[in-house]
Amino acid sequence: MIKSALELRDVTKIFQKGREPVKAVDSVNLTVEEGELVTFLGPSGCGKTTTLRMVAGFELPSSGSITIKGKDITNTPVNKREIGFVFQNYALFPHMSVYNNVAYGLKARGEKDDEIRPKVVSALQLVGLENTENRYPSQLSGGEQQRVALARVIVMEPTLLLMDEPLSNLDAKLRLHMRTEIRKLQKKLGITCLYVTHDQSEALTMADRIVVMHKGKVEQIGTPFEIYSNPQSLFVADFIGQANIITLEVTAIGDENLTAAIPGGGSFTARALRPDKYSPIDVLYKVGKPASLIVRPESIVVTNLSNEDGQFPAQVVSSIFVGSHIEYELLLQNDAIVKASIPFTTGMQMFSEGSSVSLVCDVSNSAFLPA
Numbered sequence: 001m002i003k004s005a006l007e008l009r010d011v012t013k014i015f016q017k018g019r020e021p022v023k024a025v026d027s028v029n030l031t032v033e034e035g036e037l038v039t040f041l042g043p044s045g046c047g048k049t050t051t052l053r054m055v056a057g058f059e060l061p062s063s064g065s066i067t068i069k070g071k072d073i074t075n076t077p078v079n080k081r082e083i084g085f086v087f088q089n090y091a092l093f094p095h096m097s098v099y100n101n102v103a104y105g106l107k108a109r110g111e112k113d114d115e116i117r118p119k120v121v122s123a124l125q126l127v128g129l130e131n132t133e134n135r136y137p138s139q140l141s142g143g144e145q146q147r148v149a150l151a152r153v154i155v156m157e158p159t160l161l162l163m164d165e166p167l168s169n170l171d172a173k174l175r176l177h178m179r180t181e182i183r184k185l186q187k188k189l190g191i192t193c194l195y196v197t198h199d200q201s202e203a204l205t206m207a208d209r210i211v212v213m214h215k216g217k218v219e220q221i222g223t224p225f226e227i228y229s230n231p232q233s234l235f236v237a238d239f240i241g242q243a244n245i246i247t248l249e250v251t252a253i254g255d256e257n258l259t260a261a262i263p264g265g266g267s268f269t270a271r272a273l274r275p276d277k278y279s280p281i282d283v284l285y286k287v288g289k290p291a292s293l294i295v296r297p298e299s300i301v302v303t304n305l306s307n308e309d310g311q312f313p314a315q316v317v318s319s320i321f322v323g324s325h326i327e328y329e330l331l332l333q334n335d336a337i338v339k340a341s342i343p344f345t346t347g348m349q350m351f352s353e354g355s356s357v358s359l360v361c362d363v364s365n366s367a368f369l370p371a
């Protein structure tokens, strides 16, 4: 049987803050396969860094277990875990040349100089810094320093690479560039990687899978596509990308669908999501009670006002032409504000502020969640 690269089972961390115990990480379960890049995404304080620090061995879990390739390492010391870390402050040794920074770990491991040289040269080549061996960190740009930090880790051939906001000290343009660089390198080396970020576009563009965390718990684990198109909670829908969350009254419950009343007349039917998968649909939703319709701004079409069933009558609050798109803010008859983002095509109709219009939500990209 192939063993997973990493498994977290019911991993919990409780810190003592004064007299109060704080559950920083709450029963996290996760299986990571060989060669996967998994990002931890969530707002500040949700427990991302603490989870990573437990995998690294800088913190011990209060309960639960961590295994690497089937071997329990929950209580194994940091230096026996064969894990590489890259943090936001690159922590390079300022008094050492680039070569010596990269060679440091191999020397500490007792490897001989003639074994070390080819490894350092090839690691520097991998990160595109082959001509910087004799320079010092202060003579490098922020992006170059971060690449040295990466080379210093890669050269050790760790079984697992942990990265905590590695790009947050770089300027916006370099951050975008380094995202692609890190991802390419990670794929090329086939190295399993956990990557902490609070930047959703970083998580969406880099990850094989995303773990969305909230208040110490895992809210959802899935591919970027699954997380974006099929959020399992209002938190995920709201945190990832832009989402309209429209509260509507349920009028009928089907096997997998809900029908709800559109303010101003008509009704709308869409998939009903079951966040915990176990509760039956008629336990999660009730006729006469509210449910939240989740629809992305790009899944809405704005048309002339009509009485067709399924369309939401609305008034244009603002319409802004941003080149590729028209961004609308629309007021529904229940006072909800809905955002729509319509790709601009030549000759298309643009509705001005105050116009009465109808909204059509793309049924395949809309879903209900319990309110």
Ligand SMILES: Nc1ncnc2c1ncn2[C@@H]1O[C@H](COP(=O)(O)OP(=O)(O)OP(=O)(O)O)[C@@H](O)[C@H]1O
Residues within 6 Å of the ligand: 015, 016, 017, 022, 023, 024, 042, 043, 044, 045, 046, 047, 048, 049, 050, 051, 198
């Ligand atoms: N050593 C510690 N002692 C006490 N509380 C801690 C300690 N480390 C973290 N915490 C608390 O645990 C919670 C989770 O912190 P953590 O750093 O893991 O969050 P995070 O999601 O990485 O946040 P950020 O994005 O701001 O780094 C927070 O409430 C934090 O204050």
